[in-house]
Structure formats: structure tokens, C-alpha cells
Amino acid sequence: GIQVEQSPPDLILQEGANSTLRCNFSDSVNNLQWFHQNPWGQLINLFYIPSGTKQNGRLSATTVATERYSLLYISSSQTTDSGVYFCAVVASKTSYDKVIFGPGTSLSVIP
Amino acid sequence: NAGVMQNPRHLVRRRGQEARLRCSPMKGHSHVYWYRQLPEEGLKFMVYLQKENIIDESGMPKERFSAEFPKEGPSILRIQQVVRGDSAAYFCASSPNSRDTGELFFGEGSRLTVL
Numbered sequence: 001g002i003q004v005e006q007s008p009p010d011l012i013l014q015e016g017a018n019s020t021l022r023c024n025f026s027d028s029v030n031n032l033q034w035f036h037q038n039p040w041g042q043l044i045n046l047f048y049i050p051s052g053t054k055q056n057g058r059l060s061a062t063t064v065a066t067e068r069y070s071l072l073y074i075s076s077s078q079t080t081d082s083g084v085y086f087c088a089v090v091a092s093k094t095s096y097d098k099v100i101f102g103p104g105t106s107l108s109v110i111p
Numbered sequence: 112n113a114g115v116m117q118n119p120r121h122l123v124r125r126r127g128q129e130a131r132l133r134c135s136p137m138k139g140h141s142h143v144y145w146y147r148q149l150p151e152e153g154l155k156f157m158v159y160l161q162k163e164n165i166i167d168e169s170g171m172p173k174e175r176f177s178a179e180f181p182k183e184g185p186s187i188l189r190i191q192q193v194v195r196g197d198s199a200a201y202f203c204a205s206s207p208n209s210r211d212t213g214e215l216f217f218g219e220g221s222r223l224t225v226l
Contacts, residue, residue: 030213043220099204099213101153102153103153
């Protein structure tokens with residue numbers, strides 16, 4: 001089945017810094033999403049981005065489907081950005097939707 | 112438009128008891144997924160259901176675990192004879208219909224503690 005990797009596994013940032021999180025996948029995908037799991041465990045949709053670039057405030061994401069990766073950019077980080085960031089994909093070569101998660105990037109933003 | 116609703120939010124069971132977790136998808140969504148998250152770990156796929164059908168249960172343990180999504184009512188994840196290793200957060204997600212518009216939306220999870 002499709003493999004999903006995320007890097008870095010852990011990241012510590014000073015408040016106000018920028019960061020780039022990466023998601024690599026081993027096969028072509030139909031869907032790709034980025035989620036933020038906050039310290040209370042809630043999973044929050046950030047982007048639905050099977051291809052192209054999207055922006056939402058301080059966050060933006062780019063997926064280059066042909067090269068099998070996606071990037072999540074966080075600018076001017078805030079302590080509320082802390083938590084775990086997951087990417088999740090649906091492989092193209094399956095006959096049904098099976099959404100597979102990467103292992104996540106754990107982000108800590110310190111004041 | 113209400114989001115994905117899961118209940119109970121917290122459930123405590125003693126070893127050997129049964130746990131039933133319920134998930135009501137978003138209105139108009141016919142696809143339901145269950146994931147398990149152990150402490151400090153990522154989300155592991157368990158089962159994917161459409162109304163009255165189990166599409167993929169490859170992530171479900173072969174014994175004690177079952178899932179259903181009936182024509183009427185919520186999806187149910189059932190764990191029989193719970194053991195301490197079943198303690199985890201169980202997340203349900205729903206999506207609209209086809210793979211091309213299959214954006215997932217998650218509930219807030221059900222946290223099972225087995226004593």
C-alpha cells in the first residue's frame with residue numbers, strides 16, 4: 001500500500017519564526033489533506049489540497065502531485081500553533097477511498 | 112450544519128466489559144471511517160464503511176472488534192471483552208461521497224479507558 005512520510009518528526013520554534021513541514025507519499029494520490037491536532041486532541045482541517053497551492057491566513061500549503069510531496073508553511077508562528085500536524089492521503093490506485101495518515105510532525109512553539 | 116458527532120466523549124470500562132462508540136456523520140455524508148490513536152502516536156486506520164456496507168476492515172483486529180453503519184442511525188464501533196491495550200482515543204470521520212470530493216471531517220473523538 002501507499003507509504004506516507006512526514007518530516008521533521010519534531011520541531012521547536014520560537015514564537016514569530018517560520019517553518020516548513022513536509023509530507024512525502026510513495027504513490028499517486030487523489031486526495032491530500034493537512035490536519036492540526038491541538039493539545040486537547042481535536043483534529044482540525046487545515047487544507048484539502050490534492051494539487052496546487054492554497055493559503056489561509058498565516059498558513060499555506062502546496063502539493064506537487066507529480067513529484068509526490070506536499071508542504072505546509074507556517075509563518076509568524078504562535079503558541080497556539082503547537083500540536084501535531086498530520087497529512088493524510090487517498091491513493092489513486094485503489095478501488096475505494098482509504099485515507100492513510102502520515103506519522104505527524106510534533107510542533108512546539110515557545111514564547 | 113452540525114459536524115461529526117461522537118459519543119460518548121469519555122468512556123471507562125473494566126476489563127472484560129463491552130464498549131460501544133457511536134458516530135453520527137455530517138449531514139449528507141455517506142462515508143464513515145474509524146481511526147484509533149494510542150497515546151503519543153498517530154492515527155491508525157481501522158475500518159471504512161458506507162451505509163449498510165463494510166468497505167474495508169483491514170485495520171480492525173480480527174477478534175473482539177466490530178463496526179456497523181446501518182441504514183438508519185449512527186455508525187457503531189463495538190469492542191467486546193475490553194483489555195487494557197484497548198485504551199485509546201477512537202476518532203470517527205465522515206466524507207461526502209466520491210473519492211474525488213472525499214474531504215474528511217473528524218469528530219472530537221471518544222476516549223476509552225480500560226481499568
